[in-house]
Amino acid sequence: MEALKIFGIFTVTAVAEIVGCYLPYLWLRQGHSIWLLVPAAFSLAAFVWLLTLHPEAAGRTYAAYGGIYVSVALMWLWLVESTRPTMTDLLGVLICIIGMAVIMFGPRNV
Template identity: 70%
Template sequence: MEIFKTFGLFVLTAIAEIVGCYLPYLWLKHGHSIWLLVPAACSFALFAWLLTLHPHAAGRVYAAYGGVYVSVALVWLWAVDSIRPTATDLIGVGVCLVGMGIIMFGARTT
């Protein structure tokens, strides 16, 4: 059950990070209101706070977060930008998630 809680936390953290980056992008590249920087800053603050909730803030946990981040980014691409992921996008996500699993659940020396 702990793994589902951790995965959910990874997903929320990734969404907060993506929103924090996406809103300034809309302002800079698409001419949207500069006021988007306010919720972007709030999203980055939420991202930083969510990072403090992770069991360890380094090493394997960040490697696992990276795999989830890539997955969430492609879901964002599809849901928000209306760009359907390609087969190679999906293969890449699969490789990231397999790599994440190897890192998180592989043999430990200590």
């Protein structure tokens, strides 16, 4: 159950970060309204707050979070940008998820 909770928090955190970065991209690169910066700022603030909810030390959290971020970014690529991930993309995600699991759930020598 703890693993599912951690995975869920990481996933929501990644979505908040991606939205917070994607909206300025739409403004800067695709000519959308500057008003997109308002929800982007809220999304990035939520991202920072969500990072504080993670159960481990900050460095370990950021390292493990990276694995989930990669997988959510590729889902975003597929669902929002309509670009289907390649087999090597999916293999990379699998490697990242395994790395995240090793970091988060491996034994701790104190």
